[in-house]
Amino acid sequence: MNNRYLKARTLARSRHSGQYYGDLPYHVHLEAVSRLATPFGTDAMIIAQLHDVMEDTETTVDELASDFGFLVADAVNYMTDGKLEDRAKRKDMINQRLSSLDADEESARLALIVKACDRLANVRASKSSSERHYDMYKLEHASFKEAVYRKGLCEAIWWELDNLIEPMSEQ
Numbered sequence: 001m002n003n004r005y006l007k008a009r010t011l012a013r014s015r016h017s018g019q020y021y022g023d024l025p026y027h028v029h030l031e032a033v034s035r036l037a038t039p040f041g042t043d044a045m046i047i048a049q050l051h052d053v054m055e056d057t058e059t060t061v062d063e064l065a066s067d068f069g070f071l072v073a074d075a076v077n078y079m080t081d082g083k084l085e086d087r088a089k090r091k092d093m094i095n096q097r098l099s100s101l102d103a104d105e106e107s108a109r110l111a112l113i114v115k116a117c118d119r120l121a122n123v124r125a126s127k128s129s130s131e132r133h134y135d136m137y138k139l140e141h142a143s144f145k146e147a148v149y150r151k152g153l154c155e156a157i158w159w160e161l162d163n164l165i166e167p168m169s170e171q
């Protein structure tokens, strides 16, 4: 495996240690996002491992820039929620930022891809084990898609996401 990727995974595991995704260690979620990001290349996988490290730990954008370069640091920064308590307000804020990103900029393109991978990992997990989260993602889907979807960026991820959120009605 690529050295930069291993370094990102090691850093993410150490910074998120003691944090949980439900009953599971947090890195289980990071691995799930990183697996979904694999077809998009090593930088996408690195960003997947680090996508919550600024939001949920003391890690700073400067530290990421010095360890992994500006491409990775900027992408993780774009994906990082603000500190607002209220989820709806927090999501409004980040959706505004994500909708303003120009996918011709490489760090923005990768942030939009990994954000979709993150949501798919969350929806997959919630569909089988957390009705509360699944209902929340269903409610958020239209605004999330409006902010994050860009034609041709990662259609297979969006195809599965749309199908999990809006299952075809029984024939």
Ligand SMILES: Nc1nc2c(ncn2[C@@H]2O[C@H](COP(=O)(O)OP(=O)(O)O)[C@@H](OP(=O)(O)OP(=O)(O)O)[C@H]2O)c(=O)[nH]1
Pocket: 021, 022, 023, 052, 087, 118, 122, 123, 124, 125, 126, 127, 129, 130, 133
């Ligand atoms: N145990 C469990 N945990 C889940 C599941 N789906 C999502 N999560 C995690 O729970 C977070 C949402 O936690 P909540 O307490 O419901 O809402 P909050 O955002 O107000 O904290 C998700 O963050 P997020 O803001 O939606 O995404 P992210 O961008 O932070 O990853 C994700 O990390 C699931 O099926 N099972």
